[in-house]
Amino acid sequence: MGALRVILGDQLSRDIAALDGLDAARDAVLMMEVAEETAYVPHHKQKIALILSAMRHFADDLRAEGIRVDYVALDDPANTGSFTAEVRRALQRHRIDRIVVTEPGEWRVLAALRDWAALFDCPVEIRDDTRFFASRARFVRWAAGRKSFRMEYFYREMRRESGLLMQGDAPVGGQWNFDAQNRRRLPRGHIVPSRRRFSPDAITAEVLALVERRFAGHFGSLADFNWPVTRDQAQQALEDFITDALPLFGDYQDAMRGGEPFMHHSLLAPSLNIGLLTPREVCARAEAAFRAGHAPLNAVEGFIRQILGWREYVRGLYWLRMPDYAAFNMLEAQRPLPAFYWSGETPMACLRHAIADTHRHAYSHHIQRLMLTGNFALLAGIRPQAVCDWYLAVYADAFEWVELPNTLGMALFADGGLLASKPYAASGAYIDRMSDFCGSCAYDVKQKSGPRACPFNRLYWAFLIRNRRHLAGNPRLAMPYRQIAAMDATRQSTLLREAEDFLDGLEA
Structure with a gap:
């Protein structure tokens, strides 16, 4: 008898812990396309297609190694639609004495996995996900005893432990963070590099047809689907970014331009988050570009900080504070999500562009998410759980462990x-x-x-006035609260009324 090695849709790495020690003669790998994962939020069509196509390609790669893969397709008439029920069916098909799985990325999935041993009367080994720089236990050790968690301090420890961009015990360039150099507006006439994209092969074409047929009512279009769906394609995308976009990534990482949804950003988050690339290889490749003189330090440090710092940090915080974290709503925001987040139909040009690009590509870069869709939701007082569900649904790289802290904590x-x-x-x-x-x-x-004033202007001051009791003590908001203190009561009332009238109009 052997082991049932369970591989989830975001674990498409050959070195995933669940495959360590695999015995091709006795073990079976179970991969499942299940309905509960495609519909717990109305995922973007491209997100579903990306994961299903990448899973099918990964299964073929394992079979090419002589590994037995038990693959349950979404349109299999016998598919029960849930992980647990599919594992039960697999146990009936195979001579198995234990289950091996890598810890999932989402709390609700881990909760289900922890029940398997009792449900199936079978040993279940849940292994650490070793693809990250920091284990969950490592983050717990860092967080112990701290009154507040700041990514910058965690990032410095990760730099020391990984050796990335270090000279002995000191950071290359004499400082840890070059973010101050990374806030330039895109010059008029600047040519944004074209990006390496990938035409659908036969497997992907079959998946696209399935998704269009089964998820016709979901957000997004499949017309421009061109994400990497194999490790080889993801490595090509990495090299494209390093060669053409990384050198100016730092300067223009916060810049936005209509008709340029990608700018100098890497577009690698989907490949990282489903396992086609590893964070170590991506960071190492960026560092090598700096050492070779191909990309400047501000670009490479800023990019590595997003992965080694921010990505690891939000994962650690997610697992540290879940499941309670998902219900946080300190500012007591309760407005419903405006319909234009789904339709893109709004007179606000910035939001119209961002949402249209998201509909077309299942993507917008981090500053659009933080300072456009996120900023508006914050200022408007939209209920956090509704905003988090939207972000989880519409982006190809969105998995709860990374999406929830970024949305609920950073944006809102x-x-x-x-x-x-x-x-x-x-x-x-x-x-x-x-x-x-x-x-x-x-x-x-x-x-x-006034009626033609930018809604962000109207909402900004009203947001600060409305949330004074929560925010006035924040030292980083001292200047705007001094400005509010200088306003008379009539002016403050006018700002609040105009904001409320605008928001009530959205709901109507």
């Missing part, structure tokens, strides 16, 4: 500052400075109030 400040030191609230001036959206907008970014 709903955790009260556990993750971020201040709310990332901004008026229209920031959007105007970092993009070209405002020139084509129905609203006037220069106007602070």
Whole structure:
């Protein structure tokens, strides 16, 4: 008898812990496309297609090694639609004396896995996911005794432990963080590099037809599906980014331009989050580009910080505070998610562009997520759980362990500052400075109030006034609260009324 090695849809790495020690003569690998995973939120069509196609390609790679793969397709008439029920059926098909699985990325899935031993009367080994730089236990040790968690301090420890961008015990360049150099607006006439994309092969074409047939009502379009679905393609995408986009990634990582959804960003998060690439190889490749003189330090440090720092940090925080974390709502935001988040039909040009790009590509880069869709949801007081479900649904790289802290903590400040030191609230001036959206907008970014005033301007001051008791003590908000203190009561009431009228109009 052998082991049933369970591989989930975001564990498509040949060195995943569940495959360690595999005996090809006795063991079987179980891979499952299950309905409960495709529909617990209305996932973007491209997200579903990406995961299913990558799973099928990965299964073929394992079979090519002589490994027995028990693959349950979504449209298999016998498919029960759940992980647990499919594992039960697999145990009936194979002579198995134990189950081996790598810890999943989401709390609800781990809760189900922990029941398997009792349900099946079979030993279940849940192994650590060793693809990350920091284990969950390592993050717990770092967090122990801290009153607040700041990514910067965790990141420095990860730099020391990994040796990335280090000279002995000191950071290359004499400082840990070059973010101050990474906030340039895109110059007029700047040519954004074209990106390596991938035409669907026969497997992907079959998946696209299945997704269009089965998920016709889900958000998004499949017309431009061109994500990497194999490790070889993901490695090509990595090399494309390193060669053409990384050198200016740092300078323009916060910049936005209409018609340029990708800018100089890597587009590697989907491949990282489903396992086609590992964070170690991606960071090592970026560092090598710096050492070879191909990319400057501010670009490479900023990129590595996103993976070695931020990605590891939000995962650690997720597991440290779940399941309670998902219910946090410190600012008591209760408005429903506006319909334009799904339709893209809004006079606000910046949001219209961001949502249209998301519909087309299942992607927008981090500053669009934080300072456009996230900033609006924060200022408008939209219920965090509704916003988190939207982010989880619409982006190809969204898995709860990475999406939830980024949305609830970073974008919405709903955790009260556990993750971020201040709310990332901004008026229209920031959007105007970092993009070209405002020139084509129905609203006037220069106007602070009145019917043509940029909604971000109206909502910004109302947000601070409305949340004064929660935020006035934050030292990073001292300046805007001094400005509010200088306003008379009539001015403050006018700002609140205009904001409420605008938001009530959205709901109507």
